[in-house]
Amino acid sequence: MRGGTVMSTTGSSTRRTLTFGIYPGALLGDDQGVVHPVRPDDPDRINAALDALQGEAAPLVVRAYRSFAVTVPADRTPPTPADPQDYLRHGRTLDLVLQFREPSGELVGWTEFVRDAVRSAGPRLASVQICEEPNADLPSVDGSLPHVMDALVEGVVAAKQEARALGRPVAVGFNAVPTFDPADTFWPTLGARADARFRQSLDYVGLDFFPDVFRPIAEDQLAAAVTAVLTAFRRTSLPQAGIADTVPVRVCENGWPTGPGRPEQRQCTALDTVVRTTAALADELNIDGYSFFALRDADSAADGLFHHFGLLRDDYTPKPAFTTYRRLVQDLGRRPHGAG
Numbered sequence: 001m002r003g004g005t006v007m008s009t010t011g012s013s014t015r016r017t018l019t020f021g022i023y024p025g026a027l028l029g030d031d032q033g034v035v036h037p038v039r040p041d042d043p044d045r046i047n048a049a050l051d052a053l054q055g056e057a058a059p060l061v062v063r064a065y066r067s068f069a070v071t072v073p074a075d076r077t078p079p080t081p082a083d084p085q086d087y088l089r090h091g092r093t094l095d096l097v098l099q100f101r102e103p104s105g106e107l108v109g110w111t112e113f114v115r116d117a118v119r120s121a122g123p124r125l126a127s128v129q130i131c132e133e134p135n136a137d138l139p140s141v142d143g144s145l146p147h148v149m150d151a152l153v154e155g156v157v158a159a160k161q162e163a164r165a166l167g168r169p170v171a172v173g174f175n176a177v178p179t180f181d182p183a184d185t186f187w188p189t190l191g192a193r194a195d196a197r198f199r200q201s202l203d204y205v206g207l208d209f210f211p212d213v214f215r216p217i218a219e220d221q222l223a224a225a226v227t228a229v230l231t232a233f234r235r236t237s238l239p240q241a242g243i244a245d246t247v248p249v250r251v252c253e254n255g256w257p258t259g260p261g262r263p264e265q266r267q268c269t270a271l272d273t274v275v276r277t278t279a280a281l282a283d284e285l286n287i288d289g290y291s292f293f294a295l296r297d298a299d300s301a302a303d304g305l306f307h308h309f310g311l312l313r314d315d316y317t318p319k320p321a322f323t324t325y326r327r328l329v330q331d332l333g334r335r336p337h338g339a340g
Contacts, residue, residue, distance in 0.1 A: 016282040017334045021061030021095055021291035022325075023253070024050060024087050026298045026314065027080040029140040030306040034076070038299045038314050043086040045316045049295060050087060053311075053326050058334035059091035061126055063252070063291050068113045069101035077101050085122070091336075093126035095252075095291065098155065100131050105146025111158040118162040118170065127171040128163070129252065130155035133208055135176045135186035149189060153198050160201035175206030175252045178229050179237050187240035194241060204288065205243060206252030207233050212270055213256060213305070222270060226277040234285045250289035251278055258297075258319065259308035267321040272328065279332045292325055 024046050026037035054060050064084035067077035077099075081087065084094055098117055100110065118128060133141035134148045142148050152174055163170035179186065209229055211217055217225050234249055256262075256270040271292070278290055297310035311322040 016279075016287075018279055018282060018287070018332055019061060019250075019289040020057070020329045020333045021063055021289065022050070022053065022311075023063040023291065023294045024084075024296075025064075025081040025294060026296040026310065027078065028294065028298060028306060028309070030304070034078075035298045035304070035306050037296070038301075039316075041081055042316065043083075046081075046295065047087060047089055049312060049316070049318075049322070050092065051090060053322070053329055054090065054092070055326060055330050056336070057329045058336050059093065060329070061095045061289070061291065062087045062092050063095045063097065063293075065097045065099060065132070066117060067099040067101040068110055069103070070106070070109060071102060071104060085124075088124045093124050094121055095127045095129065096121055096125060097129045097132055098159075100134075100142045100145060100148055100151040100155070103145065105148070107147060107150060107154065110151055111154055114155045114158045115162040118159055118168075119166065123168060125168065125170050127173065127204070128159045129206060130159060130172070130174045133175060133177050135179065135184070143186075149193055152190070153193050153195075156201050157197045160203075171203040172201055173204035173206060173250075174202075175208055176233075176237070177208050178233060187237050191241040199242070202243070202247055204248045204250055205238060206250050208253040209251070210253075210255060211274065219266075219269065219273075222273045223277045226274050227281065230278065230281055230285055230287070245286055248286050248288040250287060250291075252291055253293040254290065255293040255309045256321075257305055257308035259305065260303055262308070264319045264321065267319060268324045271321050271324050275325075275328045275332065 025041060028035050050060060062084055064081055066079045069077045088094060096117060098114055118125065131142045131148060131152045134143045134152050136143040138144055156172055156174060160172045163172065211225050212222055254274055256267045258264050258267050275290060278287060281287060294309045296312040297308050297314045299307040300313040311325055312318055
C-alpha cells in the first residue's frame with residue numbers, strides 16, 4: 001500500500017491520502033481458538049459490499065491470512081478468506097499475512113513457504129506481512145511461539161527476494177501491537193537481529209490496535225489516545241529497532257465491536273474518530289494506510305466480544321458503521337488512477 005497526495009479544497013496545498021483496506025471474512029481467532037462464522041462466506045454478497053465501500057475511490061486492499069504450521073492439522077489453521085482471489089475485482093489488490101504458527105518453532109520449510117506464497121499470489125499482490133503480532137505473547141498470535149524473531153527476520157528477507165526476482169512491486173513488512181511496558185525487549189532485540197538484508201527488504205511496519213475495546217476510553221478522550229499510541233509507535237518503539245522515519249507505518253488492524261453494552265452508533269463514532277485522527281497524523285508520522293477489521297460479524301447473536309467486529313451483521317445486513325467507513329474511504333482515500 002502506498003499513500004499519495006491530493007490538492008486541498010483551497011488548491012493551495014496538498015494533504016496525504018491513505019490507502020484503505022479491509023479483512024473481508026468473519027472467521028477469526030481469540031484466546032480460546034478459532035471463532036467460526038455462523039453463516040458461510042458468500043463471495044457475491046461480500047463483493048457487493050466491497051464494491052459499495054470502494055465507491056468512486058481508489059480500489060480497496062483485501063486482507064487475507066495464511067499459516068505455516070507443519071505439525072498442526074490443516075483445519076486448525078485454515079486460510080481466511082478461503083480464496084481471496086474471489087474478491088480482487090474492480091482493481092482490488094491483496095494484502096497477504098503469512099503467519100508463523102508452528103508450535104515447535106521449527107523453521108525448516110518456512111522461507112520456502114514464504115517464497116511460494118509470494119509466487120502463487122500472482123500480480124495482484126500489493127503487500128506481504130510477515131508474522132502476525134510477533135511482539136504479543138498471546139496464544140492466538142505468533143508472538144507466543146519459539147523462534148518467532150528468526151521467522152520474522154528471515155521471512156521479510158525471503159519475501160522481498162522473491163518479489164524482486166519476479167519483478168513485482170510488492171511491499172514487504174511486519175506488524176506489531178502497541179508496547180506499554182517500558183521493560184519490553186522486543187524492539188531492541190529486533191534491532192540487534194536486523195541485519196542489512198532485513199533493513200533493505202523492509203518497506204513498512206504495521207500497527208494493530210483496538211482503542212476502547214479491551215481498555216475502556218471515554219469518547220472525548222479517544223482522539224488523544226489514538227494520537228498518543230501512533231506517536232509512541234513511531235517515535236519510541238521503532239527507533240529502538242533502528243527503523244528509520246522513512247519507513248512508512250500503516251494501521252493493519254483496527255476495529256470496534258458491537259454487541260451487548262456496545263451500541264452500533266458508538267461503533268460509528270469510534271471508527272470516524274480513529275480514522276480521521278490517523279489521517280491527520282499521516283504527514284507527521286509517515287502513515288500510508290489503514291485497514292478495518294472486519295467486514296462481517298462471526299455471530300451477531302453471540303455474547304462474546306470477538307463475534308461482533310463487523311461492519312455487517314452475520315446475515316450481511318449493514319450496521320450504521322458501514323456507511324461511516326464508506327464515507328471515510330471517499331473523503332480520505334486515494335483517488336482512482338487518472339482522476340483529476
